[in-house]
Amino acid sequence: MPKTIAVNAGSSTLKFKLFDMPSENVVAEGIVDRVGFDMGSFTLKYGNGQKYSVEQKFATHQEGIDLLLQKLTELKIINDFSEITGVGHRIVAGGEYFTDSVLIDDDVLDKIESLIEYAPLHQPAHIMGIKAFKKALPNATAVAVFDTSFHAGMPEENYLYSIPYEYYEKYGARRYGAHGTSHRYVAQRAADLLGKPLEELKLITLHLGAGASITAVDHGKSIDTSMGFTPLAGITMATRSGDIDPSLVDFLREKLNVSSADMIDILNKKSGLLGISGISADMRELESSNDHRAELAINIFNNRVIKYVGSYIAEMGGVDGLVFTAGIGENSAETRATVSNAFNYMGIKIDDNKNNVRGKETIVSTDDSSAAVMLIPTNEELMIARDVERFK
Numbered sequence: 587m588p589k590t591i592a593v594n595a596g597s598s599t600l601k602f603k604l605f606d607m608p609s610e611n612v613v614a615e616g617i618v619d620r621v622g623f624d625m626g627s628f629t630l631k632y633g634n635g636q637k638y639s640v641e642q643k644f645a646t647h648q649e650g651i652d653l654l655l656q657k658l659t660e661l662k663i664i665n666d667f668s669e670i671t672g673v674g675h676r677i678v679a680g681g682e683y684f685t686d687s688v689l690i691d692d693d694v695l696d697k698i699e700s701l702i703e704y705a706p707l708h709q710p711a712h713i714m715g716i717k718a719f720k721k722a723l724p725n726a727t728a729v730a731v732f733d734t735s736f737h738a739g740m741p742e743e744n745y746l747y748s749i750p751y752e753y754y755e756k757y758g759a760r761r762y763g764a765h766g767t768s769h770r771y772v773a774q775r776a777a778d779l780l781g782k783p784l785e786e787l788k789l790i791t792l793h794l795g796a797g798a799s800i801t802a803v804d805h806g807k808s809i810d811t812s813m814g815f816t817p818l819a820g821i822t823m824a825t826r827s828g829d830i831d832p833s834l835v836d837f838l839r840e841k842l843n844v845s846s847a848d849m850i851d852i853l854n855k856k857s858g859l860l861g862i863s864g865i866s867a868d869m870r871e872l873e874s875s876n877d878h879r880a881e882l883a884i885n886i887f888n889n890r891v892i893k894y895v896g897s898y899i900a901e902m903g904g905v906d907g908l909v910f911t912a913g914i915g916e917n918s919a920e921t922r923a924t925v926s927n928a929f930n931y932m933g934i935k936i937d938d939n940k941n942n943v944r945g946k947e948t949i950v951s952t953d954d955s956s957a958a959v960m961l962i963p964t965n966e967e968l969m970i971a972r973d974v975e976r977f978k
C-alpha cells in the first residue's frame with residue numbers, strides 16, 4: 587500500500603510518522619533526537635508495540651534520515667523506498683507567500699529560505715529536512731504544510747499592529763499566528779462531530795499545550811488568533827509570557843542588565859506558568875499543588891484564556907462551539923470547566939460527568955448548552971499526510 591511520511595524537522599530533532607494511505611493507519615513513528623550533539627538517539631516504534639532504538643551521533647539531519655530509511659527496510663516496515671510515495675514537511679513560517687499547503691519546487695524552497703529570519707531556529711532545519719528527503723526519495727510527492735497558512739487569510743484589521751504602516755510593508759511586521767495545522771484539524775473534526783458543515787459554524791479552537799494559542803474559526807476560516815509575529819504572544823503558556831506591555835521589556839532589560847536576546851529568552855523560557863509559580867511549567871503539577879503561587883499561575887492562565895475566548899465571541903457575534911485540544915485541553919477537565927463556566931451567563935454549560943474524560947473526541951457540554959464544548963485530540967501529522975494526498 588502507498589505510504590506517506592509526515593516530517594517535523596526541528597533545530598535538533600526530526601520527528602516522523604509513517605501512514606498507510608488512504609487508510610490513514612500509522613505504520614511507524616519515531617524521533618531522531620539531539621542532532622548536532624556529541625551523542626544523539628534514534629527511536630522507531632512500529633508494528634504491534636515493537637520498538638527499535640539506538641544511541642549514536644547524528645552530525646546532520648541527513649544522517650538521521652538515512653538511518654531511518656535504512657531501518658524501515660531492514661525491519662521490513664516497508665519492502666522498498668518506492669512504497670513511500672508522499673512526504674509532508676511541517677514548516678513553521680510561511681509568511682504571506684503561502685495561504686495553503688504547496689507542492690515543493692525550487693521556487694517554494696527559495697521562498698522558505700527567504701523566511702529564515704522569521705523563524706531562525708526552525709526554518710534552516712526544515713530546509714535540511716526537505717533536501718535530505720528529496721535526495722533519498724526523489725520520486726515522492728513532497729509537500730510543505732505551514733503552521734501559518736491557516737491564518738494567512740485573516741482580515742487586515744486583525745493581522746496588523748497599530749504601528750507605522752510602512753513597517754508592515756517594508757519588513758513584514760504583522761501577526762502571522764501559529765499552530766495553524768492543529769487549529770484547522772480540530773475545527774474540521776469538531777464540525778464532523780457536530781454533524782454540520784464547517785462553513786456554517788462559528789468555532790473557537792483552543793490549542794492548550796506547552797505552547798498555547800486560541801483561534802476564532804468563523805465559517806471555516808481563521809479570522810483571528812492569539813499568537814502574533816512570533817509564538818511568544820497571546821495567552822500565558824508553560825514558559826512563555828504571552829502578551830505583555832512592550833515598554834516592560836526594555837525596562838527589565840536595563841534593570842537586569844541583560845542583552846535583548848537574553849531578555850527574549852527570559853520571556854520564552856522562564857516566564858508563563860513556570861515564572862509565576864516558581865514551581866513548574868507543567869499544569870499537572872500546578873493542579874496538584876497547594877501552593878498559592880501555583881494557584882495564582884492557574885488563575886492567570888485561565889483569565890487570559892477567558893479574555894481571548896470572550897473577545898472572539900464578540901468578534902464573531904456568537905459561538906457554536908469551543909474546541910479544546912493539546913496537552914492541557916485534552917487532559918485538564920478543570921481548565922475546560924473553568925473556561926466554559928465563565929460563559930454560563932450566555933448559556934454555555936459543561937456537563938461535569940461528560941467532562942470527566944481525557945484524550946478522546948467527545949462533546950462535554952450539556953444537551954441544552956448554547957454552544958457545544960468539545961474535546962478533540964489534535965493530530966497535526968495526520969493533517970499533514972492528508973494534505974500530501976491532495977497533491978498525489
Ligand code: ADP
Nearest residue numbers: 795796797824867868869870912913914917918
Ligand atoms: P507541546 O506544546 O510541547 O506539544 P503538549 O500538547 O504535549 O505540549 O502539552 C504538554 C502540557 O500538557 C504539559 O506541559 C502539561 O501542562 C499538560 N498536561 C499533560 N497532561 C496533563 C494532565 N493530566 N492534566 C493537566 N495538564 C496536563
